[in-house]
Amino acid sequence: MSERELKVTELGHRGDGIAQTETGPVFVAGALPGETVRAEVVDGRAKKPVIETRSPDRIEPLCRHIKTCGGCSVQHLAEQPYLAWKRDLVVKALGDRGIETEVGDTIAATEGGRRRAVLTATRAGRTPLLGYHEKASHKLVDISECPVLDPAIVSALPGLKKLAAAVLPKKGELRLTVLATTAGLDVAIDKADKTYDRKIPALSQMVMELGFSRLSVNGEVILEVRPPLLDMAGVGIVAAPGGFTQATVAAEEALSKLVLDGAGKARNVADLFSGVGTFALRLARTANVHAVEGDAAALAAFDKALRKPQGLKKVTFERRDLSRRPLVRDELEPFDTVVFDPPRVGAQAQAEQLALSKVKTIIAVSCNPATLARDLRILIDGGYVLQSVTPVDQFHYSPHIEAVAVLTRE
Template sequence: MSERELTIAELGHRGDGVAMTENGPVFVAGALPGETVRTQVENGRAKNPVFQTRSADRVEPACRHFDSCGGCSVQHLAETPYLDWKRKLVEKALRDRGIETAVSETVAATSGGRRRAVLTATRAGRHTLLGYHEKASHRLVDISECPVLEPAIVQALPGLKSLASEILPKKGELRLTVLNTTAGLDVAIDKADRNYDRKIPVLSQKTVELDLARLSVNGEVLLEIRPPVLDMDGIGVVAAPGGFTQATKSAEETLCRLVLEGIGKAKTVADLFAGAGTFALRLAKHSNVHAVEGDAAAIAALDRALRKPQGLKKVTFEKRDLFRRPLVLGELEPFDAVVFDPPRAGAQAQSELLASSKVKTIVAVSCNPATLARDLRLLLDGGYALQSVTPVDQFQYAPHIEVVAVLTRE
């Protein structure tokens, strides 16, 4: 296998450099546009590339683990071209669906602002590893720092590793979902050893020593010292163990601002895939809201939050699988505006019905530009017009991007 020299033309959607050749694209990990490398090529990927030239946009990575850890892919790119790359990811996804529209500049993330982390723990001989998987590998990187996480989580890493070591299965991995709340860290452990109940006393002791707000194992709350409360614009919501939460507080506030601006003066709003009420509780300060969510724990969290007087407009809610049972036309009719924020799979079934509805304003929020573009195509074909598309960089240094799109019925 002979070496060849390649020039990087662009960044791919996962953060790899892409060189165009007569045999198709070649992906070069860690390379930036404009750089040249000498490398062997196997199955469309560069093997052990040697850099011949370096881009002026290359910067020193913020983390010692960057070269091996798969948690981040583009720490080596300067901020301005990095944010532009994220915007272009959204533009390309829209173009692939035949949507030509202006996309706003990317709203930057807050460095070190990730309040939710999903970590993996496993055995390595007599030692415990805690961290993220290597790039394109099942091997685990034992992290001692992480520039994207809030300091409270980073400081707790040694204690979390000790906690995980008590209930690691003999084979395989366990997962720790760590959320920093106003009351401290909320830790939910999944895939623990099935006999973990024997370790409840030591787990409880470590929970107290680490000053965790709550510890859950395999779906069971073992100890709650303080309710792990999330502040949603002055309204306290007790997070469901391991439940979905916007990854950073600053991005959550930006998304909510864009949603509120998008619905304008709508008096009645449906909040679909509502979670624990991230948008619904803020919307209800100005509008009557009907929240729909398929996860029982999230709906229960919203219900508990609403039991305290909050000075809100009318809020109703229902547990409903919107993938199987989207709101039909008769159910959509009362609403001036609809907000939807589905998982990565998108909201195809609901978008098909919205496209035939008379709802005046739709605000679509998504963490997946490809499925968002598919859903927007349905709405545009149904007579809606795009008013704005705004990327929000909630996942710093990763290839993921949040997007808020506002549409109105002509």
């Protein structure tokens, strides 16, 4: 198959350049709008593209693993067009649902690096590997650096690999979730070899030598040297091993400010899909808050934090799967404001109930523009007015984007 000249006109939602041709769009990995490339085309994708005309927005990538690692897709794009692309991801998702509204500029919230990393470990022969998968591949890239991570995690990579190697199964991979906390790194290993319990003394010694705060293996806490605390607006939270947290401190603060600004002088707030209380604890400084979360471990961490005097208003919570059993209209009656921050699948069932309610203000937080747009469409069709949408970037160089939307009912 002969090579073709391709003119890239846009950047797709996964970070690939897109060239429009007479036979349809061609996706060109690593290319930017305005660039001309030459490549063979197979099944709508450019194979081994060679850039003939470079975009003025192209910059040199920071990481030596950029050509193989599947973690970063747009490290070669300059900051301002990069942030504009992130904003456009939200604009296009809303447009697909017929929502025409002003979308704010993207807030860059990646300072200090990502405090939470999910790494994979396996063996190549007798050699342990630790890192990320290649794009669209099961092949693992053994990383020695990562510019998007907290420096504390990067410097610990050799020790983390040693720890993972000690409990690697004979076949397959294990997952290692690392969280940088105020007390050191919290490490949770999943899919470890079932005989790991025979190595607990050695693992404990390793954790002590590496200076980690806690180690968990297959859901069991092996050793806690120091409680791995997260500071959430002055409230100390010990997250569950491997549990969800916002990826960067800067993003957590940016998202929280948008939520608090949206809530204004709310008196009674429901925080749905509340996790460990990222928003609930901040909202409770000035409002009564009812937090609802389906994950038992997250609620246990939230409960433990509440047992210490914090100077908060009334805070209550319940465990509930809101995807299957959302708060219905009558249950929403006591609240003047509702915040919801669901997983990537969104909150369709809860949005349908909110659309029937009389809640004055709704604040939607989402890591998926497509499901956010769907949920906003439900609320708008139910009579809510979209007041603002603000993208927040905490997954630097990736195609992921957070957004906060504020709606009101007249």
